[in-house]
Amino acid sequence: MTRPNATELLRAVRIAPSILSADFARLGAQVDEVVAAGARVIHVDVMDGHFVPPITMGPIVVSALADRVHAAGALLDVHLMIERPERQVAEFAAAGADSITVHAEATPHLDYALNAIKDAGASASVAINPSTPVEALSEVAELLDMALCMSVNPGWGGQRFIPRSLDKLERLRALLPASCAIEVDGGVDATTAGGCVRYGANVLVAGSAIFGKPDPAAAYAAIATAAGAA
Ligand code: DX5
Ligand code: ZN
Numbered sequence: 477m478t479r480p481n482a483t484e485l486l487r488a489v490r491i492a493p494s495i496l497s498a499d500f501a502r503l504g505a506q507v508d509e510v511v512a513a514g515a516r517v518i519h520v521d522v523m524d525g526h527f528v529p530p531i532t533m534g535p536i537v538v539s540a541l542a543d544r545v546h547a548a549g550a551l552l553d554v555h556l557m558i559e560r561p562e563r564q565v566a567e568f569a570a571a572g573a574d575s576i577t578v579h580a581e582a583t584p585h586l587d588y589a590l591n592a593i594k595d596a597g598a599s600a601s602v603a604i605n606p607s608t609p610v611e612a613l614s615e616v617a618e619l620l621d622m623a624l625c626m627s628v629n630p631g632w633g634g635q636r637f638i639p640r641s642l643d644k645l646e647r648l649r650a651l652l653p654a655s656c657a658i659e660v661d662g663g664v665d666a667t668t669a670g671g672c673v674r675y676g677a678n679v680l681v682a683g684s685a686i687f688g689k690p691d692p693a694a695a696y697a698a699i700a701t702a703a704g705a706a
Contacts, residue, residue, distance in 0.1 A: 533624025
């Protein structure tokens with residue numbers, strides 16, 4: 477199956493529903509609902525019980541979703557909250573990940589990890605925790621297709637947006653090349669989305685604000701409107 481053009485999709489303002497808050501007993505149907513509502517970026521949170529306490533999912537879930545997501549012209553945005561992610565990126569890309577994000581705090585080999593993602597054919601991205609300065613990305617800025625600014629401490633859905641993340645988004649935007657997408661993750665809903673876009677983010681992850689609601693498609697639409705997304 478042909479893959480979506482990640483560079484193209486990540487250029488616009490996008491809301492990326494995070495399946496972490498979905499009903500896993502009906503995961504395919506939940507993804508179909510948000511894709512039908514217009515979502516073109518599906519966010520997959522991978523946690524290893526080490527980098528963050530919870531354990532969530534691995535390549536097997538990425539591969540289970542890949543065909544239906546790609547058939548809809550959407551992409552799989554895989555957020556690795558795992559130690560030494562460079563050892564796993566090829567497997568996630570082979571499973572169908574289109575964009576892969578590693579944490580700056582999870583490896584001493586960020587340059588190597590980003591090149592491993594690109595070699596595996598996926599878009600390369602780095603996430604930084606709330607306590608990590610934006611300068612952690614300065615030496616790899618030219619390698620990045622996207623940067624992810626955590627606006628909560630990683631590990632759990634449903635936390636409150638950390639307000640100083642807005643200033644951090646602005647500093648990231650100033651640091652990175654214009655071609656680099658900026659993603660924000662944690663506590664994004666219809667009230668925080670507009671500020672994120674004004675301060676420089678264009679890919680907005682939302683988990684509980686979409687899948688925690690009785691009508692995920694309507695919740696998606698409300699956030700997309702608030703963000704001015706396509
Ligand atoms: C948290 C994850 C997020 C999570 C966001 O560590 O990286 O993607 O799903 O959840 P909400 O949108 O509920 O804050
Ligand atoms: Zn995430």
